[in-house]
Amino acid sequence: MIKSMTGFGKAEFEVNNKKITIEIKSLNSKQIDINTRTPALYREKDIIIRKMISEKLVRGKVDFNIYVENLGEESNSKINEPILKGYFNHLKQISTELGVETDFHALHTALRLPDVVKTEYETLDEQEWETIRKNIYKALEDIDSFRIQEGAALLSDISGNISSIQSLLAQVEPFEQQRMETIKNRLTDSLESLKLNGNVDENRFEQELIFYLEKLDINEEKVRLANHCSYFKETLEEELSTGKKLGFISQEIGREINTIGSKANEKNIQRIVVQMKDHLERVKEQLLNIL
Known part of the structure; x- marks a missing residue:
């Protein structure tokens, strides 16, 4: 299960003639980055609030706000x-x-x-703080639920793009044999055009040709790309936070796609590679928002 780093949580309640509103908003970030805005009365609990947020949300740029409206006739x-x-x-x-x-x-x-x-400065009543603490947890649960819903949407989109890369990889096969024959014929024609009058060692030429064709072979890259895509999908289903891990796998997928493109030397395969890169870029954009 994956979660988005984007979310919003809110809790409203009344305590001690005060209407208190707690709002928590989070966006994507490489680490946990918490910004709190609280009335002076609750500043002493800032470290506890930050700990509660970091334990629940793990990662993201988080804005935490407490708003207080006095419902009584008395004023400080x-x-x-x-x-x-x-x-x-x-x-x-x-x-x-x-x-x-x-x-x-x-x-x-x-x-x-x-x-x-x-x-006149108030002292924080512990019973009031306990009520606030419980509602902070409620707001954190709300934002976590929001993140799960957003994560489900991300999962569908990312998984679809990886499936598209797998489908495009299967389309490479029909052009691969044709590609090798084209390269072989091109080399043979070039050699004949030199008119070396039979001074060519056929065995040596064949060895060099095999060596050259092996360098252009993309079967190994295809196998690795297929394995990376499968592993990526397996990681999407893991229970724990997977955003960074998925980022590493996507880098490996990109490396294999680029190698296939550099070796292709065939227009149809190169077109397929361009489409693969397009889907991979969409995946990378979405991964920036995964917890």
Whole structure:
């Protein structure tokens, strides 16, 4: 079973007069790359959150967000009344000395002065954190399910392209014998055109011809390519993470296709090789997103 590295998970819940939304999004990456955005209250749990994500998602570029909406009437921001009164009385005294009327604008000005509004920092309640932790796991399960669904789509597409390469490989056979005969006749005609008047050692010529034809033989590459394709399909069905392994096998498939193309020396086989490369490139593009 293969999984995509693309996914999205979300959990919404209420706790302690707060509506909390957890969102997790992942894209493809060579390693695990986690970016967290959480309110200050939960920063102390950042290492635990990262560990939970890395253990579940294994690989990918992951964005983790916690959004908090306060549902109660209380706020962490409080007006420091003694300081506000001190500022206002001071402004009122100055206004009197200057003969300026003290009105609402003076109060508005006082509210903007330093230390008038203070923020009381909460301490994280462990029961609240336990609720958040359970919902992080829920969001991680959601994103994992998303990855499995995407992986099924990738499996179908990748497997289809590998099957196409196998089918194209079978089409090489009819042209192979013809290719060797064409090369042999071409060499013979070239030799006759030199008009060496019988000064050619026929045995030596035959040995050289066999050696040359063996160098152009693609049977070994065909066998290896067929084996790599079969192994690729077997690896697709493995339970554990297989993305990197499939990448290595695809490199071997590409190497054999390129060798067949360089040895082909026959237009029909070269056309088949081009089609194989096209299917392999599609496979490689999809492999970038496999876990």
